[in-house]
Amino acid sequence: MxxxxxxxxxxxxxxxxxxxxxxxxxxxxxxxxxxxxxxxxxxxxxxxxxxxxxxxxxxxxxxxxxFPNVFAIYKELFETRVAQIHGRIAKILEDAQYTTWRERHLAVMLVLRSTLSDDPIYRPLFHLMLTTRELRIVKDQANAQIASYLATRWEQGLDGFRGGTPLAVARMATEIFTSFETLTSGELQPELTEQLFVEATVALERYLSFYLTDDAAG
Incomplete structure (x- = not known):
C-alpha cells in the first residue's frame, strides 16, 4: 500500500x-x-x-x-517550475512565427512534454501536488493563472475566439492540458507515456476547434 x-x-x-x-x-x-x-x-x-x-x-x-516543513520546500520548487512553464507558453502564444492557433497549440503541448522528459523531478513534484490536499491547492492556483491568461487573450479576440465564454473555455482547456501530467505522474512505460501525450494533444485540439479559428490574426 x-x-x-x-x-x-x-x-x-x-x-x-x-x-x-x-x-x-x-x-x-x-x-x-x-x-x-x-x-x-x-x-x-x-x-x-x-x-x-x-x-x-x-x-x-x-x-x-x-521552511516550516518539507512541503514548503516542495511548494517552492513546484512554483519555480510552473513559472518557467508559463513563461515559455506565453512566449509561444505571443510569437508571430506561429501563424495559426493549431501551430501554437502543438508548440505549447511540446513544452509540457519536454518538461516531463527533461526535468527528472517535475514528475514526482506533480505527483505530490495531486496526493497532498494543500499542495493540490497550489496546483489548482497554477492552473487558474494560465486559464486567466488565456481568457484575457481570447476576450481580445485573439486566436479567432468565438462562440463561448472565454474564462470557462480557458478553464476547461487548462484541465485537458494538465490531464497529461495527471495521467503520467506515476511510473509508466515510455511507450504508454507517448501514447497518452498524443491522445491529450488530440483531445485538446479537438476541444479548442469548437472555439478557435484561423480567420483572425494573432
Missing amino acids: EPRVPLVNIATLERRTAPMQQRARDRIDLVLKATERLLATTTVDTITTSSIAAEADVPVSSIYRY
Whole structure:
C-alpha cells in the first residue's frame, strides 16, 4: 500500500522569512538543490528535513529557519517550475512565427512534454501536488493563472475566439492540458507515456476547434 501523505495546513507552506543577506540566500539554494537531488534519486516517502539537511550539508535548524516543513520546500520548487512553464507558453502564444492557433497549440503541448522528459523531478513534484490536499491547492492556483491568461487573450479576440465564454473555455482547456501530467505522474512505460501525450494533444485540439479559428490574426 502506498504510504499516506499527511495533511498540511496551507498557512504552513510559506517560507518563514525573506533572506536579505547573500549567505542566507546561498543556504536556501543549497537546501533547494539538495531536495532536487533527493527527488531525482529516492522515493518521496523517504525524504525528510533531516535527509535534506544531510544532503545539503547544513544543520536541520537552517532548514527550519526558512521552511516550516518539507512541503514548503516542495511548494517552492513546484512554483519555480510552473513559472518557467508559463513563461515559455506565453512566449509561444505571443510569437508571430506561429501563424495559426493549431501551430501554437502543438508548440505549447511540446513544452509540457519536454518538461516531463527533461526535468527528472517535475514528475514526482506533480505527483505530490495531486496526493497532498494543500499542495493540490497550489496546483489548482497554477492552473487558474494560465486559464486567466488565456481568457484575457481570447476576450481580445485573439486566436479567432468565438462562440463561448472565454474564462470557462480557458478553464476547461487548462484541465485537458494538465490531464497529461495527471495521467503520467506515476511510473509508466515510455511507450504508454507517448501514447497518452498524443491522445491529450488530440483531445485538446479537438476541444479548442469548437472555439478557435484561423480567420483572425494573432
